[in-house]
Amino acid sequence: MADMMKPAQRPANPLFSSGPCAKIPGWTPDLLKSAFLGRSHRAKDGKARLKRAIDLTREVLEIPETHLIGIVPASDTGAVEMALWSMLGARGVDLLAWESFGEGWVTDVVKQLKLTDARVLKADYGALPDLSAVDFTRDVVFTWNGTTSGVRVPDASWIPADRQGLTICDATSAAFAQRLDFAKLDVVTFSWQKVLGGEAAHGILILGPRAVERLESYTPAWPLPKIFRMTKGGKLIAGIFEGETINTPSMLCVEDYIKALEWAKALGGLEALIARADANAKAIADWVARTPWIEHLAKEPATRSNTSVCLKLSQEAVADLSPEEQAALPKAIAATLDKEGAGYDIGAYRDAPPGLRIWCGATVEQADLEALLPWLDWAYAQASAARRAA
Incomplete structure (x- = not known):
């Protein structure tokens, strides 16, 4: 996994902060x-x-x-x-x-x-x-x-x-x-x-x-x-x-x-906004379902947010990590994506458990979220390899 190739394509808009959030598409x-x-x-x-x-x-x-x-x-x-x-x-x-x-x-x-x-x-x-x-x-x-x-x-x-x-x-x-x-x-x-x-x-x-x-x-x-x-x-x-x-x-x-x-x-009002957020959150959920190292912080699917999607390392991923390493690994992922310009402000809130938080509200384009996902996998591989080499 450490040999995973760096993704070739970055999100066109890598802004995934949970507030202030990405501007409306095409904003100037x-x-x-x-x-x-x-x-x-x-x-x-x-x-x-x-x-x-x-x-x-x-x-x-x-x-x-x-x-x-x-x-x-x-x-x-x-x-x-x-x-x-x-x-x-x-x-x-x-x-x-x-x-x-x-x-x-x-x-x-x-x-x-x-x-x-x-x-x-x-x-x-x-x-x-x-x-x-x-x-x-x-x-x-x-x-x-x-x-x-x-x-x-x-x-x-x-x-x-x-x-x-x-x-x-x-x-x-x-x-x-x-x-x-x-x-x-x-x-x-x-x-x-x-x-x-x-x-x-x-x-x-x-x-x-x-x-x-x-x-x-x-x-x-x-x-x-x-x-x-x-x-x-x-x-x-x-x-x-x-x-x-x-x-x-x-x-x-x-x-x-x-x-x-x-x-x-103009987009179609509330229903259109909800549909965009739902589709964005589903893109994250589908990735989580196929990715062994990550899971939702929200335990029940019915109560999972479609805007501030919070994630944590899976039990499999933390099995051999100390508490300090469990806290450091998500921070390393967020820092790597920030450095690469592939995704900004995706670290968990300071008072929340260690993890990632990705905004999926209506101003975020689904294509940008889908472009972010390979970068998350790559950054996790880089952080894991650096930990083992330390």
Whole structure:
């Protein structure tokens, strides 16, 4: 295997980062010539571009009219924390965590907000918590797709329609690649930098009627910074959900997001985006099935992500490796592909088990993923040979 020939063809676009993710196919800075720059975002035309982004989000994601859509600061993190700080505390909360970002929301609620009536339902990387154990008389906070574990909830059938608490869903690596059941989700958040390859620093906050009712009927015991405030005088600030942002957005980033949404609409909308991600993930899965040295981190096929596909060395591959070698080998593979210009940013997330993470969202071309696979085999052969020679 050490004598394996270096592949002759590199991916045309070797960008496989899980965020920020690859731009839409054919992207160039020329697409942003129409950006509303050098003017106030509160001018008529500025607000129109922001409203255009909101309207296209609704159309492409098929968000019902019952739900409001706002552009908010600080990426998905800002959107999630706006919801946590503004809505939690009215009743007990169940927190689901099976990867790094879910763990982050646990830290926010337990250590920062210091809510005492908080249950944490955890699972190791590669698995889901017991969804049947969730108590929907309480608020529930969860990620739809675990970006750092490659594990997603299969659907929303585990969420009852007659729930008493709110469901707060971080959907940042699921939106535009997995179908979200908005009737079951009271709060949904994501950032532009994931499936549509937008620029960072802005988040989307989607509120259902039950979330609005909570905001207008409940005042948290703690102070809220300006960028978290969504009500005034006990009423929702409606302008936030019509393009009147809380703080100054980058209109260059707004234009980039609009162009990505227009690309998605022209492609065929949500179903087309899901189909592209599914096909990309299948290309990886087919390779894993025929490759003895690698396997999925997600144990159950039904809960495997079609965007942030996380892989680990197989039991066969690690049989004679020390824990240090098991950690070093995937890093060597990622470093080799980076050096060769064949695939960038494919190492596992820093808090995840050692392995590889390959973004398969809709902006990635299947041909590029298929061109990456021989390079993974070659890099593994090189790293294994170097270990034996050491």
